[in-house]
Amino acid sequence: MEKRIRVVVQAADQLSAAGLVGFLEARPEIVVLDADRRDEADVAVLAVGRLDEEVEAGLRRLAARAPVPVVLVLDEIEETDVLTAAECRVVALLPRSGATGERVARGxxxxxxxxGVMPPGMVADLLDHVRRLRRQLTAPASERGRLTTREVEVLRLxxxxxxxxxxxxxLSYSERTIKNVFYGITSRLxxxxxxxxxxxxxxxxxI
Known part of the structure; x- marks a missing residue:
């Protein structure tokens, strides 16, 4: 018998956790571990409302402590979430409205x-981000050191x-946009x- 995939599940509420565990335990190739055995898992499944700063911090801690791929189920998915998710070892990003048992298992x-599994429209965003980083890395040092007007506004505040x-x-932006602006500054420079x-x-x- 092939080795079963060990999965740990974490959700914002007990109902979601029970549903995910039920979906996954029905698959013979998957075994669900208790939360305290996270370090033994091959994949982590996380279901939350949105990818806010608290969730992002938790994902980064998880990636640092137990670098396993993550399947993330969100109530709300913003355009920039795919960039943050990719940085936190999230390889499958699913909207809760479409997260059937089959889709979660496939993830x-x-x-x-x-x-990995990403919403089709967000793959293009990720590719655009990669292209921008490549242009920045190949640009002359003098150009890489320049700050945009928006970056200056963020740093001034x-x-x-x-x-x-x-x-x-x-600045009338989302918190995610501000975080991405700051990440762009720190990674580029x-x-x-x-x-x-x-x-x-x-x-x-x-400034």
Missing amino acids: VLAAASGG MADGLDTAEIATT NLRNRPHAVAYALRRGV
């Missing part, structure tokens, strides 16, 4: 075999002590954190 099987939510409100990014902008005289 688990794909994750275990090194594949960070320097004033505003948090992500306050910056998003001030190899900056460690907020103080480092603000110091960089100050040295360049743009």
